[in-house]
Every structure is written in C-alpha cells, then in structure tokens.
Amino acid sequence: MNDHRGFTLIEVLIAMVVTFLILGGAYAVFNTQQRQTTVQTNVSDAQQNLRAAMDFMSREIRMAGYNPRQTTANFGIQDIKFRNINDATAATGNSYIRFTWDKNSDGVLDTNETVDISLVDNGTITPGIADLYMRLPNDTNVRDVLASNIVSLGLAFAYDANDDGELDEDAGGNTLWSIDANNDGVWDNLVVDQSAGTATITATANLVDTRSIRAIRIWMLSQSQAPDPKFTDTNTYVVGSHVVTPNNNFRHRLLERVVLCRNMGLNL
Secondary structure, three states: OOOOOOOOHHHHHHHHHHHHHHHHHHHHHHHHHHHHHHHHHHHHHHHHHHHHHHHHHHHHHHOOOOOOOOOOOOOOEEEOOOEOOOOOEOOOOEOOEEEEOOOOOOOOOOHHHEEEEEEEEOOOOOOOOEEEEEEEOOOOOEEEEEEOOEEEEEEEEEEOOOOOOOOOEOOOOOEOOEEOOOOOOEEEEEEEEOOOOEEEEEEEEEEOOHHHEEEEEEEEEEEOOOOOOOOOEOOOEEEOOEEEOOOEOOOEEEEEEEEEOOOOOOOO
C-alpha cells in the first residue's frame, strides 16, 4: 500500500532552517575570502607601487653629477630644501631634491638635464592625494607621475666635507646623516629610530654645500588605494625627519634605501 502523506510542516520547516544555515555559512565563507582577497590586492598594489617608485627614483638620483667629459658645467645636486604638496618651498613640507646630469654626454647642461623629484598634489589626476613627481623645470616644466598614493617622502644626506672620498662620520664611526631642517642653509644631523618611532634632529654650525653630498638615504611611505573599514592603522612610521601616525583605515607600507652618488667623488 502506497504512502501519500508526503512531508509534514515541521519537516519542511526543519529542511528550510538547515538550508538557510548552510547558505549562511557559505556566504560567510565567501564574504571572508572576498575581503581577504581585497586586502591582499590592496597591500600588493601598494607594495608594488612603492617598489617601482623607489627603484626609479634611486636610478635617477644615482646619475646625479654624471659628467663624462669633466667639463665645468654645473652637474650635481642643486637643491634639497623642503617643499609642500603645492610645490612651494616650506620647512614643514616633504623632502625634495633637484639635481643635474649629462644625459647625452656632450658636456653641456641642456634644458632636459635638470631634474626635480617631490611630492605634489595634482588636483586633476588624484585630488587630495600626494603623488611622487619627477619634473624637468627647465624643459617646459614637464611632469611625470612616478607613483600615486605616496603619503610621505623623506631624504637625508651624507656628505664629504673634507673631500677625502669618504663619508663623514660621528665619533662612534657611524655615517652622519643630515638634513636642512629649517631651510636655512645649515646642516642638522638626523638620527632615525623606527623601533622607538622617533626622529632626532640636532642642529650644527655646518653650512649646507650640496656639492659635498655623496649619498642619499630615502624613506617612502605609501598607502593602499582603497580604505578597509574593518582596519585602523595606528602604527607609527618614521619617514626621514617626519613621524607619521596615520590613524585611518588605509594600509601603509614603508620602504627605505641608501643611494650612493657614484658620480660625485665617492671612493667605491
């Protein structure tokens, strides 16, 4: 005899509850994986962006002073005063550098051989976000964006005051890293401690002579393109003379590198 009673209401309700639990669990797993993928993509993009910018900047700075014909043209580092994101000289701004090198090896300083690198807020490309720019100020002021979403740029300089081919050192035998903290033309020594989150600046009486610079220490801090509402970055990053604590929903990455100016009289 066949049973035509089918499912009871309770059985149907139980089946629906189990189905909803399975679907809810599947959605939770999917949502978690999607968020992790988004986070990883944002971090990866920020890291790649940072590395590419650092590599390009390092290669350019390494060529400062290149003058194969040894002419009297003014090839070398020209200016290191801090500038703000409006590209104006300001002691409270980010680090900046202007240098020259003989790109075509003709012994003459041509209009496209003066290079500026700084952080600038371009209102057209990425409004409200500082971008790392390379500018040719004497060549119709052409600008190229090296990287976007760069939060802070720090530079410090090691020099050879007595021109003996060696970097100047402190009493402990450590390389002296210096900046012009006040844009006043006088060196200030800089000691960075990432673990303590401090940048210690000590005034000196030594006048800035950009011709004596032999090495440049670069710090660059980038942020992810998109914020993560479930994350807050409260870390402290020391970017040269700047101490940055974002306290926002973006993820950040800091990269540091030392570039030796091999065309500026350094014994290598």
